[in-house]
Amino acid sequence: MSVELPAEVTRLRETVASLHAELVRYQLVAWTAGNVSARVPGRDLMVIKPSGVSYDDLSPENMIVCDLDGVVVDGDLSPSSDTAAHAYVYRAMPEVGGVVHTHSGYATAWAARGEPVPCHLTAQADEFGGEIPVGPFALIGGDDIGKGIVATLSGHRSPAVLMRNHGVFTIGPDARAAVKAAVMCEDVARTAHLTRALGTPVPMARADIDSLYDRYQNVYGQPGTRSTAR
Amino acid sequence: MSVELPAEVTRLRETVASLHAELVRYQLVAWTAGNVSARVPGRDLMVIKPSGVSYDDLSPENMIVCDLDGVVVDGDLSPSSDTAAHAYVYRAMPEVGGVVHTHSGYATAWAARGEPVPCHLTAQADEFGGEIPVGPFALIGGDDIGKGIVATLSGHRSPAVLMRNHGVFTIGPDARAAVKAAVMCEDVARTAHLTRALGTPVPMARADIDSLYDRYQNVYGQPGTRSTAR
Amino acid sequence: MSVELPAEVTRLRETVASLHAELVRYQLVAWTAGNVSARVPGRDLMVIKPSGVSYDDLSPENMIVCDLDGVVVDGDLSPSSDTAAHAYVYRAMPEVGGVVHTHSGYATAWAARGEPVPCHLTAQADEFGGEIPVGPFALIGGDDIGKGIVATLSGHRSPAVLMRNHGVFTIGPDARAAVKAAVMCEDVARTAHLTRALGTPVPMARADIDSLYDRYQNVYGQPGTRSTAR
Amino acid sequence: MSVELPAEVTRLRETVASLHAELVRYQLVAWTAGNVSARVPGRDLMVIKPSGVSYDDLSPENMIVCDLDGVVVDGDLSPSSDTAAHAYVYRAMPEVGGVVHTHSGYATAWAARGEPVPCHLTAQADEFGGEIPVGPFALIGGDDIGKGIVATLSGHRSPAVLMRNHGVFTIGPDARAAVKAAVMCEDVARTAHLTRALGTPVPMARADIDSLYDRYQNVYGQPGTRSTAR
Numbered sequence: 001m002s003v004e005l006p007a008e009v010t011r012l013r014e015t016v017a018s019l020h021a022e023l024v025r026y027q028l029v030a031w032t033a034g035n036v037s038a039r040v041p042g043r044d045l046m047v048i049k050p051s052g053v054s055y056d057d058l059s060p061e062n063m064i065v066c067d068l069d070g071v072v073v074d075g076d077l078s079p080s081s082d083t084a085a086h087a088y089v090y091r092a093m094p095e096v097g098g099v100v101h102t103h104s105g106y107a108t109a110w111a112a113r114g115e116p117v118p119c120h121l122t123a124q125a126d127e128f129g130g131e132i133p134v135g136p137f138a139l140i141g142g143d144d145i146g147k148g149i150v151a152t153l154s155g156h157r158s159p160a161v162l163m164r165n166h167g168v169f170t171i172g173p174d175a176r177a178a179v180k181a182a183v184m185c186e187d188v189a190r191t192a193h194l195t196r197a198l199g200t201p202v203p204m205a206r207a208d209i210d211s212l213y214d215r216y217q218n219v220y221g222q223p224g225t226r227s228t229a230r
Numbered sequence: 231m232s233v234e235l236p237a238e239v240t241r242l243r244e245t246v247a248s249l250h251a252e253l254v255r256y257q258l259v260a261w262t263a264g265n266v267s268a269r270v271p272g273r274d275l276m277v278i279k280p281s282g283v284s285y286d287d288l289s290p291e292n293m294i295v296c297d298l299d300g301v302v303v304d305g306d307l308s309p310s311s312d313t314a315a316h317a318y319v320y321r322a323m324p325e326v327g328g329v330v331h332t333h334s335g336y337a338t339a340w341a342a343r344g345e346p347v348p349c350h351l352t353a354q355a356d357e358f359g360g361e362i363p364v365g366p367f368a369l370i371g372g373d374d375i376g377k378g379i380v381a382t383l384s385g386h387r388s389p390a391v392l393m394r395n396h397g398v399f400t401i402g403p404d405a406r407a408a409v410k411a412a413v414m415c416e417d418v419a420r421t422a423h424l425t426r427a428l429g430t431p432v433p434m435a436r437a438d439i440d441s442l443y444d445r446y447q448n449v450y451g452q453p454g455t456r457s458t459a460r
Numbered sequence: 461m462s463v464e465l466p467a468e469v470t471r472l473r474e475t476v477a478s479l480h481a482e483l484v485r486y487q488l489v490a491w492t493a494g495n496v497s498a499r500v501p502g503r504d505l506m507v508i509k510p511s512g513v514s515y516d517d518l519s520p521e522n523m524i525v526c527d528l529d530g531v532v533v534d535g536d537l538s539p540s541s542d543t544a545a546h547a548y549v550y551r552a553m554p555e556v557g558g559v560v561h562t563h564s565g566y567a568t569a570w571a572a573r574g575e576p577v578p579c580h581l582t583a584q585a586d587e588f589g590g591e592i593p594v595g596p597f598a599l600i601g602g603d604d605i606g607k608g609i610v611a612t613l614s615g616h617r618s619p620a621v622l623m624r625n626h627g628v629f630t631i632g633p634d635a636r637a638a639v640k641a642a643v644m645c646e647d648v649a650r651t652a653h654l655t656r657a658l659g660t661p662v663p664m665a666r667a668d669i670d671s672l673y674d675r676y677q678n679v680y681g682q683p684g685t686r687s688t689a690r
Numbered sequence: 691m692s693v694e695l696p697a698e699v700t701r702l703r704e705t706v707a708s709l710h711a712e713l714v715r716y717q718l719v720a721w722t723a724g725n726v727s728a729r730v731p732g733r734d735l736m737v738i739k740p741s742g743v744s745y746d747d748l749s750p751e752n753m754i755v756c757d758l759d760g761v762v763v764d765g766d767l768s769p770s771s772d773t774a775a776h777a778y779v780y781r782a783m784p785e786v787g788g789v790v791h792t793h794s795g796y797a798t799a800w801a802a803r804g805e806p807v808p809c810h811l812t813a814q815a816d817e818f819g820g821e822i823p824v825g826p827f828a829l830i831g832g833d834d835i836g837k838g839i840v841a842t843l844s845g846h847r848s849p850a851v852l853m854r855n856h857g858v859f860t861i862g863p864d865a866r867a868a869v870k871a872a873v874m875c876e877d878v879a880r881t882a883h884l885t886r887a888l889g890t891p892v893p894m895a896r897a898d899i900d901s902l903y904d905r906y907q908n909v910y911g912q913p914g915t916r917s918t919a920r
Contacts, residue, residue: 026260030716030877031870033813052912077912103813105877109884112810114892120342122370122396123263123333137894139901140812165894166812180261187260187335194339196888198426202344204367204395211369222282222307256490350572352600352626353493353563410491417490417565424569428656432574434597434625441599452512452537486720580802582830582856583723583793640721647720647795654799658886662804664827664855671829682742682767 005045005065005074012038012047012175013060019179024055026183028104035080038175039090039097044068046090050077081140088146089171093154098175100182103167107132107189111162117185117192120201124188125209126216129157132185137164145169157213160185235275235295235304242268242277242405243290249409254285256413258334265310268405269320269327274298276320280307311370318376319401323384328405330412333397337362337419341392347415347422350431354418355439356446359387362415367394375399387443390415465505465525465534472498472507472635473520479639484515486643488564495540498635499550499557504528506550510537541600548606549631553614558635563627564646566653567592571622577645577652580661584648585669586676589617592645597624605629617673620645695735695755695764702728702737702865703750709869714745716873718794725770728865729780729787734758736780740767771830778836779861783844788865790872793857797822797879801852807879810891814878815899816906819847822875827854835859847903850875 019036023029032055037048047063064075070087072079080086086099110117110132117132119125124132135152138144149169152161159181160170168185172178195201249266253259262285267278277293294305300317302309310316316329340347340362347362349355354362365382368374379399382391389411390400398415402408425431479496483489492515497508507523524535530547532539540546546559570577570592577592579585584592595612598604609629612621619641620630628645632638655661709726713719722745727738737753754765760777762769770776776789800807800822807822809815814822825842828834839859842851849871850860858875862868885891 031873033874033877050912103811103877103881105881105884108811108881109888112881112885112891113889115889120395121333121338137892137898139898141905165810165892183261184263187263187333191333191335191338191342193884193888194335194423195342198339198423199343199345201342202367202395208367208369215371222280350625351563351568413491414493417493417563421563421565421568421572424565424653425572428569428653429573429575431572432597432625438597438599445601452510580855581793581798643721644723647723647793651793651795651798651802654795654883655802658799658883659803659805661802662827662855668827668829675831682740 006040006043009040009045009047009065009074010060012040013063013065015175016047016049016063017058017060019175020049020055020058022179022183023100023102026104026186028102028182028186029055030103034102034104035082035086035100036175036179037080037083037086037099040065041097045073046086048083048086049080050075051080053077082145084141084143085145085149085169088143089149089169092146092150093171095173096171096178098172098178100170100172100175100178101167102182102186104182104186104189106193107160107162107168107186108166109193110134110189111167112165114164116162117189118201119209120195120204121188121191122204122212123184124192125204125212127181127184128160128188129213129217130209132158132160132162132189135161135163135169137166236270236273239270239275239277239295239304240290242270243293243295245405246277246279246293247288247290249405250279250285250288252409252413253330253332256334256416258332258412258416259285260333264332264334265312265316265330266405266409267310267313267316267329270295271327275303276316278313278316279310280305281310283307312375314371314373315375315379315399318373319379319399322376322380323401325403326401328402328408330400330402330405330408331397332412332416334412334416334419336423337390337392337398337416338396339423340364340419341397342395344394346392347419348431349439350425350434351418351421352434352442353414354422355434355442357411357414358390358418359443359447360439362388362390362392362419365391365393365399367396466500466503469500469505469507469525469534470520472500473523473525475635476507476509476523477518477520479635480509480515480518482639482643483560483562486564486646488562488642488646489515490563494562494564495542495546495560496635496639497540497543497546497559500525501557505533506546508543508546509540510535511540513537542605544601544603545605545609545629548603549609549629552606552610553631555633556631558632558638560630560632560635560638560642561627562642562646564642564649567620567622567628567646567649568626569653570594570649571627572625574624576622577649578661579669580655580664581648581651582664582672583644584652585664585672587641587644588620588648589673589677590669592618592620592622592649595621595623595629597626696730696733699730699735699737699755699764700750702730703753703755705865706737706739706753707748707750709865710739710745710748712869712873713790713792716794716876718792718872718876719745720793724792724794725772725776725790726865726869727770727773727776727789730755731787735763736776738773738776739770740765741770743767772835774831774833775835775839775859778833779839779859782836782840783861785863786861786868788862788868790860790862790865790868791857792872792876794872794876794879796883797850797852797858797876798856799883800824800879801857802855804854806852807875807882808891809899810885810894811878811881812894812902813874814882815894815902817871817874818850818878819903819907820899822848822850822852822879825851825853825859827856 035049064079135148170181265279294309365378400411495509524539630641725739754769860871
């Protein structure tokens with residue numbers, strides 16, 4: 001296993017380890033049920049959380065480096081049990097640089113009903129460009145979850161998919177963007193839940209959703225750091 | 231950009247930077263989706279959050295000073311994408327010294343249904359003097375949001391408006407009062423949601439609401455620090 | 461105002477100041493909307509929170525000592541705007557050594573509907589001996605709130621009352637017991653809400669509620685520290 | 691009381707004291723209403739929380755060692771009022787090494803309705819192998835609670851039981867596994883609640899639940915640390 005690793009792996013180990021703290025901060029994960037990965041740019045490699053390790057115990061050193069078939073290239077522990085799904089996404093979607101998986105409660109409730117989160121909020125239009133779609137039910141252990149994610153998100157504006165009876169997968173140009181999408185997915189899924197719990201949302205015009213999405217993807221944030229189009 | 235800035239700007243940079251911690255503490259904001267500003271008294275200037283910067287990374291130094299057309303006067307980063315709305319409010323409502331914007335979940339759910347938060351709580355009567363009103367749907371990017379806020383809140387007791395399908399804007403004599411209004415808006419919107427989720431609230435008499443509002447605006451708190459009438 | 465104060469006041473200032481942290485920890489309070497007081501044993505005095513002061517800024521030094529008519533005996537700030545209600549309870553119920561007031565959300569939602577929290581949980585039987593009752597609507601500013609609390613809780617097992625359209629008042633043999641009652645009140649009000657949101661609770665037999673209440677009041681906890689009967 | 695205690699008791703005192711912090715972190719407990727215990731392997735002894743002591747004040751030193759009839763063998767304080775239930779489980783189920791009790795809100799709401807948590811989530815299939823069952827109503831003070839737990843969980847895949855009108859008991863091969871089951875129980879009970887609040891979940895096939903359960907019990911986590919089958 002003594003492959004020579006690109007220098008960028010050191011930085012990505014830090015990034016991936018520390019981004020898990022955002023999943024904890026926004027209460028998207030219970031115990032060890034959620035994970036972040038990053039593609040190593042220009043190499044068929046990814047950095048991902050080890051399996052079953054507490055968020056308190058994550059550090060750059062115990063992150064796992066895998067190839068894009070999910071085979072461990074560097075690391076003493078087993079990688080996340082969701083590694084195959086992350087790897088499939090990186091193989092199929094070259095523009096994706098980060099993947100996140102959670103079972104965050106409000107989003108997962110929509111997933112358990114098999115209902116997309118409808119878009120009735122400007123924040124959802126900004127980040128997701130419309131509804132957050134539902135992907136198929138798929139068993140863990142092969143490429144089925146990865147295929148379901150890719151089939152649902154390819155050509156879709158949303159960086160988040162609700163895998164049926166399972167939970168959320170998000171993608172982004174880098175790991176931080178994918179984490180942001182996971183945070184915003186739960187936030188809008190929660191507000192959509194609260195909205196519908198007492199009645200019916202006022203519809204938004206498709207043209208307004210388009211206009212908000214377009215603007216947010218191109219104007220928001222600081223020059224050079226804004227989410228680039230996917 | 232080397233305008234001479236009034237000494238008070240230094241103090242307001244600290245105030246505005248640190249008040250964002252209250253939005254985080256009360257879980258009114260996800261990722262970077264919320265902002266606080268303060269008018270520089272006696273000058274056509276405001277201090278506001280930079281766009282897309284994490285709450286952890288805010289400091290007096292990276293706050294942005296803009297004029298009341300939203301043009302940056304001092305600061306290296308782009309100001310909040312909501313700057314035009316804040317600026318419009320300061321131009322139109324000279325008694326306003328602070329503005330806050332959030333997408334806090336319960337309040338935003340009322341906004342997504344286009345329903346004002348009805349007043350069935352003494353705490354809401356105290357702070358808002360009755361229902362929390364709904365403002366129009368408006369796209370970001372011009373003065374429409376600002377106009378909607380001002381049209382809704384002018385002559386209204388409530389320091390908070392629920393912008394339809396969007397979120398909350400609050401105003402106050404200073405930034406701290408506007409932050410308090412944002413915190414209390416979510417608190418009463420949540421209790422009103424929980425109330426209606428299982429039945430019907432007992433109505434409050436209009437005279438009781440008036441009496442509570444009048445007392446709270448004039449008696450509560452310490453002499454010299456109480457919310458002054460708007 | 462230079463009355464000679466009993467030595468116990470020093471200890472009670474610390475106790476009352478620090479117990480407010482429990483209201484914050486259990487998210488029973490927003491901004492400054494909740495307060496704790498303690499009777500000075502054997503004296504017609506109480507220690508209470510100052511009005512409108514942030515929980516972060518409470519210290520033994522800024523607690524206010526009042527007589528049982530609510531007149532300040534020691535302290536530079538105005539006492540809580542709920543001082544009259546606390547004082548009325550101490551005058552009318554000599555066995556009460558602590559009073560707490562909150563607007564905690566789930567409990568206040570029951571109060572806004574004017575519905576007692578029905579007893580379908582062993583934890584509620586233990587602490588409250590049955591339902592948590594609703595008190596009358598009363599305006600702040602005189603003895604009406606205090607009278608409503610006393611009329612509802614006198615001869616009732618529950619140490620908590622839901623004041624209609626307002627919030628929670630709890631009592632206890634000391635301030636810590638009243639804080640515990642406020643924490644448990646919100647906890648059981650929340651579980652009762654969640655229970656009813658999806659259906660109907662299984663009834664508990666009155667004899668079982670009585671048996672649980674009797675045992676908890678006399679057996680739970682460490683010898684010498686258990687909640688004494690009210 | 692000066693029995694000679696096995697050296698492992700020292701380690702278990704630390705483990706049990708510190709695992710209570712997970713109950714607090716995941717907000718499963720209010721005030722002192724929840725407890726963790728561990729069996730001392732190979733001895734008829736258990737380590738358990740003292741009764742009525744705040745989670746802030748727990749330390750290895752104040753944990754209580756009892757025999758499996760609940761009689762204190764070492765410790766200055768009274769053991770948890772739920773000691774008899776824990777002890778009964780250890781006597782009846784030799785494979786159990788840890789027991790946890792909470793009144794976590796969503797799970798307890800299912801318990802108050804007497805409804806098992808139906809399995810519509812892969813996370814629930816993984817950890818619980820199907821629905822989370824309801825146990826009988828039982829009064830504290832004898833062996834009835836323990837008998838109800840054992841009768842419900844013997845031969846059941848679920849490590850958690852919802853005791854009717856009461857709360858949650860979980861078991862595991864060690865105390866950490868029982869705490870994990872308590873955390874996951876509340877997490878899936880919450881998502882199941884949110885799912886049903888707005889509609890009907892998509893059913894999962896029994897074969898899929900079986901397949902997920904089997905895989906999770908045998909593959910997840912790091913070699914040597916995975917939850918062993920019960």
